[in-house]
Amino acid sequence: MHSNSLQEPRSLMELKHSDFKYDREPVIQDFSLKIFPGEFVGVIGPNGSGKSTLLKLLGGILPGPKNSVYFDGLDLRLQKRKTLAQSIAWVPQENPMVFPFKASEVVLMGRHPYLSALAFESEEDCRIARRAMDLTHTSQFANRLFNEISSGEKQRVMIAAAIAQEPRAMLLDEPTSALDLKFQMEILNILKKMNRDQGATIVMALHDLHLASKFCDRLVLIKNGRLVEEGPPATVLQRDLLKTVYEIDVKIIRDETDGSFLISPEAQGPNS
Amino acid sequence: MTFNFMNKKRYLTVVGLFFVLLVATLAVAPMIGSTKIDFSRAFSNQIPFADNVDANILFIVRLPRILLAALTGAALAVAGAVFQAVLRNDLAAPITLGVSGGAALGAVIAIRLGWAFTFLGFSSVPVFAFLGAMTALAVVFSLVRVRHRELPTSYLLLAGVTVNFFFASMVMMIHYLSNITQSFQIVRWLMGGLDITDYQTLISIAPLVFGGISVIIYLARDLNLLSAGAEPAMSRGVDVVKTQLAGLLAAALITAVVVAVTGPIGFVGLIVPHIVRLMIGPDHRLLIPSAMFFGASFMIFCDTLARTLLAPTEIPVGVITALIGGPFFFWLLKKQQSS
Numbered sequence: 024m025h026s027n028s029l030q031e032p033r034s035l036m037e038l039k040h041s042d043f044k045y046d047r048e049p050v051i052q053d054f055s056l057k058i059f060p061g062e063f064v065g066v067i068g069p070n071g072s073g074k075s076t077l078l079k080l081l082g083g084i085l086p087g088p089k090n091s092v093y094f095d096g097l098d099l100r101l102q103k104r105k106t107l108a109q110s111i112a113w114v115p116q117e118n119p120m121v122f123p124f125k126a127s128e129v130v131l132m133g134r135h136p137y138l139s140a141l142a143f144e145s146e147e148d149c150r151i152a153r154r155a156m157d158l159t160h161t162s163q164f165a166n167r168l169f170n171e172i173s174s175g176e177k178q179r180v181m182i183a184a185a186i187a188q189e190p191r192a193m194l195l196d197e198p199t200s201a202l203d204l205k206f207q208m209e210i211l212n213i214l215k216k217m218n219r220d221q222g223a224t225i226v227m228a229l230h231d232l233h234l235a236s237k238f239c240d241r242l243v244l245i246k247n248g249r250l251v252e253e254g255p256p257a258t259v260l261q262r263d264l265l266k267t268v269y270e271i272d273v274k275i276i277r278d279e280t281d282g283s284f285l286i287s288p289e290a291q292g293p294n295s
Numbered sequence: 296m297t298f299n300f301m302n303k304k305r306y307l308t309v310v311g312l313f314f315v316l317l318v319a320t321l322a323v324a325p326m327i328g329s330t331k332i333d334f335s336r337a338f339s340n341q342i343p344f345a346d347n348v349d350a351n352i353l354f355i356v357r358l359p360r361i362l363l364a365a366l367t368g369a370a371l372a373v374a375g376a377v378f379q380a381v382l383r384n385d386l387a388a389p390i391t392l393g394v395s396g397g398a399a400l401g402a403v404i405a406i407r408l409g410w411a412f413t414f415l416g417f418s419s420v421p422v423f424a425f426l427g428a429m430t431a432l433a434v435v436f437s438l439v440r441v442r443h444r445e446l447p448t449s450y451l452l453l454a455g456v457t458v459n460f461f462f463a464s465m466v467m468m469i470h471y472l473s474n475i476t477q478s479f480q481i482v483r484w485l486m487g488g489l490d491i492t493d494y495q496t497l498i499s500i501a502p503l504v505f506g507g508i509s510v511i512i513y514l515a516r517d518l519n520l521l522s523a524g525a526e527p528a529m530s531r532g533v534d535v536v537k538t539q540l541a542g543l544l545a546a547a548l549i550t551a552v553v554v555a556v557t558g559p560i561g562f563v564g565l566i567v568p569h570i571v572r573l574m575i576g577p578d579h580r581l582l583i584p585s586a587m588f589f590g591a592s593f594m595i596f597c598d599t600l601a602r603t604l605l606a607p608t609e610i611p612v613g614v615i616t617a618l619i620g621g622p623f624f625f626w627l628l629k630k631q632q633s634s
Contacts, residue, residue: 084526108532115527121383122522122577132520136532140513143302143580188531 035060035192035224036081036111037093043076043085043248050076051248058226060191063218065239066228067259069269073248074228075116078194081226082113108136112185116196118177120169126180127165130156133187155186159213175206182213193217195227199234207231211238236260237283244268260284309581313588320592321365324599325357329606359492364598364612365591366497367489367557368567370504370549372590375564376571376582377511377546380518381539382448388565389550392451393431393458395559398551399485400462401427402558403469406480417499420484421555428551431458436543446525446539486611487558489598500552507549508587514542515579522577562617563590566624573627593620 034057043051050073058064058081066074079085080092083099092099094110112133120129133155134148144152156162159179164172169180178198185193195214199207215238217223229235235242236256243253246268252259265273265286272289326334330352336342337349344350371389378387389395405423414422438454439447470481511518517538520528529535550564571586597615604610 079526082530084529104529104534105532108530111530113530118524118527120523121385122572124523124577128578129523132523132531135516135520138516140516143306
């Protein structure tokens with residue numbers, strides 16, 4: 024221990040040299056990462072680089088090896104699912120629902136970790152769910168069937184369910200994919216609000232590098248399941264780094280109004 | 296904005312109504328039959344029971360049969376609802392998972408071999424049918440690999456249907472090689488029926504059916520989340536593997552137990568959960584107990600028709616369940632879509 028080193032704040036989530044394999048195919052390799060309370064972190068990288076798996080490992084949706092995934096300083100494997108669900112919410116990319124549940128019923132499912140086996144949702148649970156729907160502007164279709172609303176509305180309902188879970192950390196897998204610009208901004212603004220007003224820690228996988236730089240405090244760049252670089256957007260969004268990871272040449276333009284970065288792929292000539 | 300949610304009041308109203316339906320069915324069904332019975336005579340303690348024809352018909356012929364119908368309907372409907380939730384598929388049911396085919400093969404083997412023994416109050420045919428049903432499920436589930444807790448539904452159903460066909464062919468072969476007496480017994484069993492019943496059988500199967508259904512009721516809210524995906528359920532604190540295992544085992548047990556006694560009665564396990572879902576929505580806390588009462592009432596209703604429509608000839612009850620249930624289901628489906 025160096026006496027001159029600053030006391031580092033305690034991490035909320037941590038991966039320590041984590042590995043994960045699907046059918047012996049390594050997806051995450053020797054991955055170390057700390058997420059601190061109140062951070063807004065973006066995970067970026069090409070398709071199939073392991074972004075979704077990384078989020079699932081952090082949330083304990085996929086079982087990591089022993090002594091490699093931590094929440095609040097404790098090995099995730101040793102914590103009860105229900106207790107964990109009171110602290111971490113995970114929003115998947117797609118939400119296929121087989122049966123005709125109403126949007127409000129889907130949001131109320133977020134209260135599951137707080138209810139004993141045979142209990143019904145209390146007035147308080149309903150109040151919390153209703154507030155989550157107000158926050159995500161989904162109240163107007165509370166009584167519509169989840170299967171019959173648009174994909175942007177579904178995504179917002181799933182975020183409302185995650186908010187109703189009252190977690191300390193939210194993990195989101197491409198929450199804005201397949202949405203138009205307005206819905207993308209709406210969802211990211213909701214997350215920013217959760218982060219700013221309630222101190223929720225946000226970790227999300229994102230394809231859009233510009234939006235990532237606009238909203239995230241810190242970016243985590245991964246390729247082939249390995250950490251390439253992490254840090255503030257200005258550090259990670261470097262021409263040479265992106266060239267290594269995405270295998271294309273890009274121009275990086277700084278938007279002075281908000282400090283975000285526009286990443287523009289360079290047109291390639293027919294002979295290149 | 297009305298925020299519809301589950302509470303005790305809604306639960307008691309909905310489940311209470313289905314319970315009343317079952318009580319009414321249970322009360323009316325014994326009065327109907329090919330022979331008219333005099334209830335004042337049946338309950339009279341002046342006449343010795345052995346000489347009391349009305350009491351004999353009521354207590355020995357009709358009542359156990361009606362109670363078996365209730366147990367069978369309840370078990371099949373609840374099992375179907377669980378299979379559909381855990382496999383997240385509308386077509387999951389005892390038949391499409393091979394359970395019925397397995398039970399049939401077991402029963403046919405017992406009849407062909409002519410083995411006669413009793414085990415825990417069951418004769419050889421139901422014991423073999425039970426073993427067959429469990430074997431079929433084991434085969435179906437061993438064929439698929441569970442990847443990260445998400446059951447590969449389409450493979451399971453494909454495997455189930457294949458196992459059912461395979462077993463059906465073996466049933467046909469054994470049937471072909473049987474003598475005329477065995478052949479008649481086999482046909483009779485395969486048609487499914489509630490007629491061969493005594494109280495001993497009821498006492499043997501009732502605790503298993505109620506035990507299985509209790510486990511499932513305990514899992515009801517977990518099933519809601521599971522039906523929305525294994526991983527999302529996990530992120531909300533559901534112990535996914537435990538719920539899948541407990542749910543499937545309980546559903547398989549209650550199915551195998553009743554199918555072993557009654558023979559394969561199609562349709563109830565597939566359609567009753569859908570009918571009830573169309574009436575009251577997909578929440579399993581309501582759906583499971585409601586499907587239990589509705590399944591029981593539906594089965595008693597169908598069996599009453601089966602034994603009276605062409606009296607004194609009986610129609611196999613499986614024919615009635617499909618003939619009544621099919622159009623009723625279409626009607627509900629159409630009504631649902633137009634609203």
